[in-house]
Each structure stands twice: as structure tokens, then as C-alpha cells.
Amino acid sequence: xxxxxxxxxxxxxxxxxxxxxxxxxxxxxxxxxxxxxxxxxxxxxxxxxxxxxxxxxxxxxxxxxxxxxxxxxxxxxxxxxxxxxxxxxxxxxxxxxxxxxxxxxxxxxxxxxxxxxxxxxxxxxxxxxxxxxxxxxxxxxxxxxxxxxxxxxxxxxxxxxxxxxxxxxxxxxxxxxxxxxxxxxxxxxxxxxxxxxxxxxxxxxxxxxxxxxxxxxxxxxxxxxxxxxxxxxxxxxxxxxxxxxxxxxxxxxxxxxxxxxxxxxxxxxxxxxxxxxxxxxxxx
Amino acid sequence: xxxxxxxxxxxxxxxxxxxxxxxxxxxxxxxxxxxxxxxxxxxxxxxxxxxxxxxxxxxxxxxxxxxxxxxxxxxxxxxxxxxxxxxxxxxxxxxxxxxxxxxxxxxxxxxxxxxxxxxxxxxxxxxxxxxxxxxxxxxxxxxxxxxxxxxxxxxxxxxxxxxxxxxxxxxxxxxxxxxxxxxxxxxxxxxxxxxxxxxxxxxxxxxxxxxxxxxxxxxxxxxxxxxxxxxxxxxxxxxxxxxxxxxxxxxxxxxxxxxxxxxxxxxxxxxxx
Numbered sequence: 267x268x269x270x271x272x273x274x275x276x277x278x279x280x281x282x283x284x285x286x287x288x289x290x291x292x293x294x295x296x297x298x299x300x301x302x303x304x305x306x307x308x309x310x311x312x313x314x315x316x317x318x319x320x321x322x323x324x325x326x327x328x329x330x331x332x333x334x335x336x337x338x339x340x341x342x343x344x345x346x347x348x349x350x351x352x353x354x355x356x357x358x359x360x361x362x363x364x365x366x367x368x369x370x371x372x373x374x375x376x377x378x379x380x381x382x383x384x385x386x387x388x389x390x391x392x393x394x395x396x397x398x399x400x401x402x403x404x405x406x407x408x409x410x411x412x413x414x415x416x417x418x419x420x421x422x423x424x425x426x427x428x429x430x431x432x433x434x435x436x437x438x439x440x441x442x443x444x445x446x447x448x449x450x451x452x453x454x455x456x457x458x459x460x461x462x463x464x465x466x467x468x469x470x471x472x473x474x475x476x477x478x479x480x481x482x483x484x485x486x487x488x489x490x491x492x493x494x495x496x497x498x499x500x501x502x503x504x505x506x507x508x509x510x511x512x513x514x515x516x517x518x519x520x521x522x523x524x525x526x527x528x529x530x531x532x533x534x535x536x537x538x539x540x541x542x543x544x545x546x547x548x549x550x
Numbered sequence: 551x552x553x554x555x556x557x558x559x560x561x562x563x564x565x566x567x568x569x570x571x572x573x574x575x576x577x578x579x580x581x582x583x584x585x586x587x588x589x590x591x592x593x594x595x596x597x598x599x600x601x602x603x604x605x606x607x608x609x610x611x612x613x614x615x616x617x618x619x620x621x622x623x624x625x626x627x628x629x630x631x632x633x634x635x636x637x638x639x640x641x642x643x644x645x646x647x648x649x650x651x652x653x654x655x656x657x658x659x660x661x662x663x664x665x666x667x668x669x670x671x672x673x674x675x676x677x678x679x680x681x682x683x684x685x686x687x688x689x690x691x692x693x694x695x696x697x698x699x700x701x702x703x704x705x706x707x708x709x710x711x712x713x714x715x716x717x718x719x720x721x722x723x724x725x726x727x728x729x730x731x732x733x734x735x736x737x738x739x740x741x742x743x744x745x746x747x748x749x750x751x752x753x754x755x756x757x758x759x760x761x762x763x764x765x766x767x768x769x770x771x772x773x774x775x776x777x778x779x780x781x782x783x784x785x786x787x788x789x790x791x792x793x794x795x796x797x798x799x800x801x802x803x804x805x806x807x808x809x810x811x812x813x814x815x816x817x818x819x820x821x822x823x
Contacts, residue, residue, distance in 0.1 A: 286567075336576030336673055356576050361568035361673075375563050382561060400768035402777055424669035427568045430681040434561035451766040464558065468687030472658045475672035488754070488787065492655055495695070496758035503695035 271295045273346050275304055277316065278358040281367050289313065290354065301341040301357060302330050305369070317368035325481055328416030332369055333358040338418040338479045360421040373417050379440050382464065386447055387455035403451035409489060410446035412482040415439065419476035419486055425469045436465035438476035438486050445490035448497065458501045467491070467498055572667060574675030581671035589664025591795075592657075595802045599623060602805050603640030614640070616811035617818050618721045619714075619735040622742060622804050626710040643707055650704040653697035655754045656794045698755040708750055711743045733820030735807060742804045745797035752786035752793050 273293045280286030291312050293304040305318050320330040323342045330341040335349065335356050349355055363371040388397060419438040420426055426437050436444075444457055444465065461467045476486045484490070500507055575581070603623035607614060614621040621640075628642045651657050662668050668683065669676045686694050718736035721729040750756070761780025767773050786793070810816040 333576065333673065335578050337579075338673060350578075353578065358576065359567070362563075362566040364564050365567050371566070372564075379561055382557065399766070402767045402774075403765075422673050424672075424676060425685070426563050427566065427673070428570065428669065428676050428680060429683065429685075430565075431562075432682060432684070433687070434558055434563070436561070437563075449765055451768075453765070464561065466687060468692065469685050471662050471668065471685045471691070472655050473662055473669060473672070474659050475669070478672055487655075488790075492754045493758060493762050496698070496755060497763060499695040499698065500763060503692075504698065 273299075273304060273349075273351055274354040275308065276354045276356045277305070277308065277313075277369070278356075279316070279368050280365065282365050286365075288356070295346055295351070297347075299346045301332075301334055301339075301344045301346065301355070304346060304355075305341065305357070317366070317370045319370045326414055328414035328481075331360050331416045331418050331421065333361060333421070338421045340416060340418070340481050343481055360417065362421045362423070362427040363417075373420075376415075376417055376420060376437075376439065379434075379436050380443070382436075382460075383440060383444055383447070384455045384457055384460065386450065386453055388452050389454055392452075397452055399451040406489070407446045407449055409484055410442045412484055413439065413442055414482060416481060418479045418481065422475045422479045423470075424473060424475065425471075429469070431466070431469060433466045433469075434464070435469040436467075438470070438491065440465065441467065441470070441494055442484060442486055442490045445494050448494065458498050461494055462498050462502055467495055470495070568673075569675055570678055571675045572677045573670060575671070575673055577671070577673060581674055585660070585663040585671060588660045592660060592664070592798070595798050598802055599644070599805065602809065603644045604638050607638040607640065608636045612809070613812045614808065616808055617733075617735065619718055619733075619739065619808050619811060619818070621808040622711055622714070622739070622801050625707060625714050646700070646703045646707055649700040650697075650750075651794075651798075653694050653700050654794065655697070656791045658694065697753075698759060701750070701753050701755045704750050708743070708746055711739075711746060715739045715743050730823040731820040733818045735811065735818045736820075738800070738804050738807055742797070742800040745793060745800050748786060749790075749793035749797040751783060752790040754787060754790070757783045757787050 271294060273295050275291045275293055276288040277291060278286065279289050291304075291308045293307050296303075302318070302320055302323060305316065309316050309318070318330070318332075318341075320342065321327040322329070325340050325343040328340070331338065332341050333339070333356075334341065334344050336358075338360065341357070346355070357369065359365060359369045359371040360373070361371075363373050363375070366372050388394075417439060419442075423435075423437050425431065425435050429435075441461075444461060447453055447455060448457055470491055472487060472492070474487045476491075477484070477488070480486055569575070602621075606612070614624045615627075620627060623640045623644060625643065628639050633639075663670060667676050668680055668685075684691075686692055715736070718739045719730060719732065721731050721733075723729060757780060760783055761767070761773075761776040764773055764776060764780075767777035767780075807816070811818060
């Protein structure tokens with residue numbers, strides 16, 4: 267086998283609280299090989315204790331997210347032949363999240379954020395069999411439903427990665443989910459106050475890194491975040507719309523305080539305005 | 551502890567392991583090239599336009615109109631009696647496009663990266679002083695939320711630029727007699743105004759105002775019409791960056807062309823009828 271068919275991998279190793287290091291491995295390259303294949307080769311031949319999270323190996327489960335040569339990517343979708351084999355290939359876990367071990371990071375915070383979003387809220391008393399909408403109403407939302415929750419967008423978001431913000435920031439993944447709910451044709455929830463005061467959408471400064479890394483090619487910034495920012499501007503920053511609401515006697519969405527949901531481990535008293543119909547996980 | 555603050559505290563992300571500090575990254579590609587090229591080009595155009603539109607005329611009085619071509623930076627031309635000599639008519643107009651571009655969702659990406667390094671690149675560490683920046687949650691960047699008003703105003707000079715295009719081809723004299731021509735200046739004005747129109751129509755805020763704020767597109771006839779318009783604007787919006795750059799370059803070239811005509815460096819090549 268020639269040198270050209272060997273990939274030199276520098277793999278991040280370590281545990282929380284302990285020293286971290288990069289172990290180097292020479293992996294024989296086969297046609298069509300992806301980074302996850304190389305990690306499996308390492309597990310089978312050189313380091314059986316290497317921790318890596320994976321599941322479908324088809325870019326649909328979102329489990330094998332990591333950073334290859336510093337870029338957040340799905341490891342099952344990153345072909346070794348697309349990388350420069352003259353240089354070592356650096357493989358790391360998602361660095362925006364706490365480390366569990368080696369290439370596995372703790373993404374559980376994301377699920378807590380997910381619980382804080384008011385779930386799908388159809389008209390009260392309308393039986394599910396009577397829900398109706400047209401294709402043109404739902405096309406926009408369908409793009410958001412492609413999300414596989416790999417959390418690469420959360421990983422690359424510089425607000426989550428580098429800023430230690432005073433307030434929480436929900437991150438692009440959950441702005442996408444909220445967009446899907448807000449723009450649903452029969453949803454009656456109003457999450458604009460939540461977006462401004464709890465999700466803190468104002469932390470997003472439109473640098474589009476989330477869009478660049480999305481393996482499902484969701485136009486996160488243009489089609490989800492910016493439309494939500496505009497909806498928040500409608501409600502809280504547009505003086506003409508504010509005056510128009512005043513004239514009509516319509517209260518602002520956030521006027522009575524932002525409804526906050528109950529988090530896991532919290533109590534009802536911690537969340538006095540838990541949204542009706544909240545569900546613990548996304549709808550699929 | 552109130553329920554709200556408990557929830558907010560629980561929602562703060564626990565610290566990860568990303569390397570902190572300006573430029574810290576494991577990326578090996580030329581991640582800095584793209585923001586630097588964009589930032590330098592933007593700085594060159596913006597500096598030229600500011601000097602030409604605001605500073606040049608009060609200092610040198612060379613004029614901004616030649617051979618029936620009015621520089622797009624000065625259109626519509628606003629002059630009033632006893633106008634201070636330090637005040638360029640361009641300043642009375644330029645604040646509108648400056649406001650429109652400064653709050654533009656595309657340009658934000660470019661200048662936050664180049665001027666503020668916030669972030670310098672995707673998955674690239676930024677200066678640690680940024681850590682507690684409130685970004686668009688606080689002044690001054692919270693004013694970005696007024697982008698829609700900048701967009702509304704931007705259509706006013708755009709209307710006059712189209713009149714200038716017609717004038718450039720009609721070439722009316724002081725007596726109101728037309729001397730039709732197809733000049734290089736007219737073509738440049740037409741291309742520039744077309745691109746500025748594309749830039750304005752592809753605006754994210756316009757897309758929202760026209761139809762984006764609607765949840766149920768099919769519910770009424772008016773909403774179905776707005777949905778059709780929203781789809782067309784969405785098509786334009788996909789290339790908002792392209793419209794932004796090409797129009798910035800052509801407005802710079804159009805002004806430069808008029809300046810060269812004014813100073814006699816060039817004469818306008820034209821087919822006259």
C-alpha cells in the first residue's frame with residue numbers, strides 16, 4: 267500500500283476534568299471511506315476504548331456530529347477523499363458542548379431548551395380529524411421539518427461557542443423549530459415574547475455559520491431566523507405597528523410577561539405561565 | 551428566586567471546550583480570505599462613496615452633473631437658498647442608502663465579521679472581550695430592528711433614479727426638447743438602477759412585509775395574491791448578496807463615470823438619433 271492511501275488522523279481524547287490530548291493513527295484508506303469508517307477502523311485495530319457516538323451512518327440520525335479539521339460536520343458524511351491526506355486530519359467532538367469522553371459531547375442542554383418552547387397549539391376544541399390546510403400554507407414549514415437535530419448549527423454558532431451571555435440564547439436549531447410552529451397555518455400560539463425575552467433572538471447577528479454547516483441544507487438564517495426577527499420587530503420595535511395596536515386597543519404579545527414553560531425538575535410554581543399544550547419533545 | 555429567573559438560569563448553555571481567543575481554530579482552510587476580500591472591497595466602495603457624496607463637493611466644487619447625467623449619489627438633487635457651502639447635496643440623500651445598507655441582513659454578516667471579528671469566521675475564536683456583548687439585544691445594534699423603515703425610505707431615491715435613467719436616454723435640453731441618444735452613461739445608469747431595484751426588492755424586510763408575516767396563505771384571496779408576490783420576492787431574496795455587491799459596485803462606477811465626465815477626462819460615447 268502506498269503512502270497516498272494512508273490517512274493520518276489526530277483524534278481528540280480525554281474526559282472532563284482530566285488532561286486532553288490528540289492521539290495519532292495511520293488508517294488505510296478504502297474507496298468511499300468516510301471519517302466515521304476511519305474511527306471504526308481505529309476502534310477495531312488500535313484503540314478499542316475510543317468513544318464515538320453514531321447510529322444510522324446515513325446522515326439522517328444526527329448522532330455522529332463532530333469537528334473535522336476544525337469544521338463542524340457529520341462524520342458519516344465527510345469523505346476522506348475530499349480531505350488533504352498530506353496533512354493530518356484532526357477529529358474532535360463538538361466543542362461548544364461539555365465533554366463526555368473523547369469524541370462524545372453532552373448535548374442534553376439542547377433538550378432542555380426544546381422543552382421551553384410552547385408546543386404546537388391548534389385551535390382549542392378543534393378535533394384533529396378536522397385540521398385542514400393547503401400545500402401552499404405548509405410548504406414553508408416543511409423545510410424546517412427536515413432538521414435531524416445533529417446540533418451542528420448549535421455547535422458553530424459563535425454566540426453559543428464564544429460568548430458567555432448574561433441571558434440564555436436558544437440557538438439556531440430552536441429558532442428553526444420555533445419558526446415551524448409560529449408559521450404553521452393553524453397554530454394559535456404567539457411565541458414572539460418568548461423569542462425576545464427568553465430565547466433572546468437578539469443575540470443572533472446573522473453571520474450565517476449555521477446555514478453553512480447544516481447537512482440538510484436548511485436555509486436557517488434566511489428562512490427561519492430572519493423571518494422570526496421580523497416578526498419580533500413587528501411586535502416590539504415597529505413604532506407604527508405599536509401605535510396601530512394602541513389605537514385598536516390590542517395588547518402586545520409580551521405585555522403581560524413572557525410565558526415560561528416548566529422545565530424538567532422544576533415545579534409548577536417555577537413556571538407560573540406554562541403554556542397550554544406543552545409537550546416535552548418536538549413533534550417529530 | 552423567581553420562577554422566571556430560575557428558568558432563564560437553567561437555559562444558559564453549560565460551557566464547552568472550544569478554544570477561546572481571537573483566531574483560535576483547528577480550521578486549516580483559508581477561512582480569513584473571504585471576510586477580508588469582502589471587507590476590503592466594501593471599505594473601498596464605502597469610502598469612495600462617502601468622499602464623493604459628502605466631502606468632495608464642499609471642498610473642490612467640481613460638480614456632480616455632466617452632459618445630462620446626474621450622479622446617483624445626488625439624486626434627487628436637493629438645493630435650497632442660502633445652502634451652507636460645507637453641506638453637500640449628496641448628504642441630504644445618502645443617509646437613506648447608508649441606513650438601508652448598514653442595517654441590511656446581508657451586510658451585517660459581512661461587517662460583523664470584518665470590522666468586529668464577531669466572529670472572524672465560522673468556528674473561529676473571537677476576542678474574549680466579546681464574551682458579554684449583547685449584540686442586537688442592546689444599543690446600538692438593537693436599531694437593526696428598524697431595517698424595514700430604511701427599506702421604505704430607500705424606494706424614494708430609487709424612484710428618482712429611474713427618472714434619471716429616462717432623462718439619460720431622452721437627453722432633454724433646457725427648452726424641453728429631447729435629443730434621444732444611447733450613451734455609455736445611460737447604459738451604466740440603466741444597469742445600476744436595475745441592480746439597485748433588484749437589491750431593494752430582494753430585501754428580507756420587504757419579503758416579510760409583503761407576505762412573510764402571514765401564517766395562512768390560502769385563507770383569503772388577498773393572501774393568495776400576497777403569497778404569489780412573496781414567492782417572487784423569495785426568488786429574488788435567494789441572491790440578495792449578489793444584488794448587494796453588484797449594485798454597490800455599479801453605483802460606485804456610475805458616480806465615478808459622471809465625475810470623469812465633469813472633469814473632462816472622458817467624453818460620453820453615444821449613438822444619437
